Amino acid sequence: MDQNLSNLDWSLIRAFLAVAEEGSLSGAARRLRASQPTLGRQVKAIEDALSAKLFARHARGLALTDMGEAILPAARMMAAAMNEIRLTAAQQETEVTGTVRITSSVNVSHALLPRVLAEARRTYPGIQLELVPNDDSENLLYGESDIAVRMYRPTQNDLVTKFVGDFEIGLYGAKRYLDKKGRPSNIDEIMALDLVGYDADERIIAGLARYGLTVDRLAFMTRCDEPLTQWQLIREGCGVGFAPCIVGDADPLVERIPLPVDVPGLPMWLTTSKAMRHTPRIRAIWEIMSRELA
Amino acid sequence: MDQNLSNLDWSLIRAFLAVAEEGSLSGAARRLRASQPTLGRQVKAIEDALSAKLFARHARGLALTDMGEAILPAARMMAAAMNEIRLTAAQQETEVTGTVRITSSVNVSHALLPRVLAEARRTYPGIQLELVPNDDSENLLYGESDIAVRMYRPTQNDLVTKFVGDFEIGLYGAKRYLDKKGRPSNIDEIMALDLVGYDADERIIAGLARYGLTVDRLAFMTRCDEPLTQWQLIREGCGVGFAPCIVGDADPLVERIPLPVDVPGLPMWLTTSKAMRHTPRIRAIWEIMSRELA
DNA sequence: TCTGATCCATTCATTTATGAATATTCAGTC
């Protein structure tokens, strides 16, 4: 309302940028960990202040107008400067304290990281840890997290990556279920079983396709997007599905189903930004994760 | 407290920059039109988020630490980007509407601008005007105001200036006062009168010094920093003092005291930033001020 | 045409930030 060109809150530009890049208020809200109404109001505040429409409201989200496109480069420059501030501040740190934010897939977070992070906590009690189990890939460059475990090698320029090992995946079924349905001895018998899974298995499906096993979404008789719940479904006998070997092999309720083709493990790449690489707290956690995940 | 490196409010950087440049919380508060406690809290919030001291608290204000110096360039870059956004937005304007913010000295604001701005309002009813009477020189480049009337020619690079005329100044005294004390006929008699004035007369004093008339602060028997109140003091007979001729000549209570030397008028320079020069609303007000002040 | 999903706008109770007033600190000056 009484927002004026001269005293436009800088943080509104952050909101603008998030909405522009995500393409929706809801998406931007998720990225900034705010709510959708908040982002909506902030966008309106910027538009009032600049007295120009920056977005065209669309049913599927918000699209930039010419005016929005015009200020986008400067907004990006602000984000870059802000990031510069963060990096500068981090580089001046000398103590092994602070918070390290780690992103990784839900499965890795659940199956591998707890042990690793417990070790990290014991070694560096001064470092607070934040674990974000998330199957999408957040952007490390904007400081949204410090270290990521990725199942592919990131190619961006300002990142450093290190291969730490394979994340073994196997096909499992509940003993009770297999007792009833019979243990499959060839590929056709496997395909005849009830499959449990969904989106998160995309990479596995892609891998299988390379060996001539085509599976589409409808092949899954039980579908669940949440990997941990999916695993419970398998354990209780809804059908068979893929899971980390480290989880499956340790569970007395299930057993591994031998596959005719050799499904390779998913490569795990430890990732951080070059600029943060040498800050004490990041380096400390990096070393532990690198050693313990190997 | 729970402020984290990754979700540091961008507007806090604006606060940091203002405090760094002004050298005090109070100064920064004035610049940003906020309060001193607010700035204090915001600075603390940044320091918490970066977990580093950015300022050394001093009795005379806050001085940057090494850490603060380190992030200053990036903060300036953010400010530049923010300014870029403002300029881009302004340049896309096509309508003669919006707000124009004008800065000028208290005397000029009081004596000349009301008539000029009234004319502007009549001509462009869609433009809202904001007048900031202020004897210090605010920075036009950071968008704190759009047009300034300066008593000197600004030399900064990205500004455009135009000489619009002289602001005539004369020495005045209340008739009642002069009846009692007698009308001075030479410089010594003038100096024997009670002088009313203070800081704001600096430029006049400097001008007089060039003619061999040295006056120091203690020569003013009645002192007041507020030019308008100062004028009331003169009108009521506290003594004689300098005032704009346009005010003094129109007031029946006072009369002008002829000076043996010719005190030149103060040159008035209309100033705006190059980038804003061609936006419709600025151009419109500029033209009117340029014509009416001549 | 209908259904499900996704997104934006609005409302209202709650949390958070703000500023006026006041106390406190500190360097410079007589």
Added chain:
DNA sequence: GACTGAATATTCATAAATGAATGGATCAGA
């Protein structure tokens, strides 16, 4: 050494921003 002036901290009542819940609109797919 006390005083002055200009600054920073603190307190508390008020104003502003936030988010959960809800309603409404639009598009994709059956």
